[in-house]
Amino acid sequence: MSVNSARSLGDFLRSRRSRLDPASFGFSGRRRTPGLRREEVAQRAHISPTWYTWLEQGRGGAPSPDVLEVLGHGDAGGVKRLMHPELGPVELEYSAFSVDGRLDLGMIAYTPLDGEMAGRIKLLASRGQST
Known part of the structure; x- marks a missing residue:
């Protein structure tokens, strides 16, 4: 995965995560920033929070098509x-x-x-x- 594509994936994941409504996924509580937490997105995609963080930072390698599909839909x-x-x-x-x-x-x-x-x-x- 090239540096530019890894950076683009990270930008996409951050943008998508910030637009997801925690209440629609059954999460409640006070939030400092909009959207789901990294750990919540990782749990839904069945990957580790560490790897998800690396993906957002552009250093996690290339995820499988199944992981990308779950991350892209957010559901x-x-x-x-x-x-x-x-x-x-x-x-x-x-x-x-x-x-x-x-x-x-x-x-x-x-x-x-x-x-x-x-x-x-x-x-x-x-x-x-x-x-």
Whole structure:
């Protein structure tokens, strides 16, 4: 990741974090600055607060597409689009869950958007099982 792109990512993350309303994410209490705290954003993205801070400072390296998607949306869910070598285009809805106060306990659940996609995934999974 180049210095300019790391700096741009950091600027984006700071700007996005300051525009997120803590109350809409279930956080309360007095704040010195607008938006979510770094620790709160890191928890939602299932990354360490240290790494998130480094990303904002332009020294954390390149995050994965999944981490970027959660950081970009600022929420705990959305739609994941990918290209599978056998299924072709796949769209999955995802939800991120974590145990309050435990950054090490988190899960992202993916579900097909419709019945047709669920059937294609089920058929592909059944190919890997012996009968």
